[in-house]
Amino acid sequence: MGDHEVIVYTSENSSQCEKLLDQLSQWDINYKQCNVTEYKEYLNELQEAGIYGTPATFVDERVVLGTQLNKIKQALGIADQYQSYMSFDR
Template sequence: MSNQRVIVYTSNNCSNCEKVVSKLSEWEIEFEERNISSNREYFKELQKKKVYGTPATFIDEEQILGYQENKLKRTLRVPYEERFLDTDAMHYS
């Protein structure tokens, strides 16, 4: 779906990390997950970028910190779902 390079830095016991990974999978976005709890080198990479928390998502050169679903969608160009519109409620008798 996307030609962008997506890297997600995660850590153990991080519910927002799980949300990011789950959404990317749901949207069928290819990504690389780098768990800083299990790999010290990933932790050092993240520190070099002056980021000290997870989740940290890098889409090409753009970084998205935390779980920001709308920003992820916008950056990855994931289509927004149309909102339910009750047309019957719009007609007045």
């Protein structure tokens, strides 16, 4: 699924970031990871966009904050059915 440019801004020691990256891998989505903890320039990029938390996923020009899997799937064009929310398996 290489039709979209996917960039995921993450923080170290964030279980939500790790779960999101795992889910993208399960969906076979190629993505670029930008670690804001390790690289201050990525943090600056996010803040310039008015975003102050991670994970933040950019699909082409669309941004999805947090772990809103249905919104990410919709942006990727892989949404199978509408659900009002989706949580990770716990």
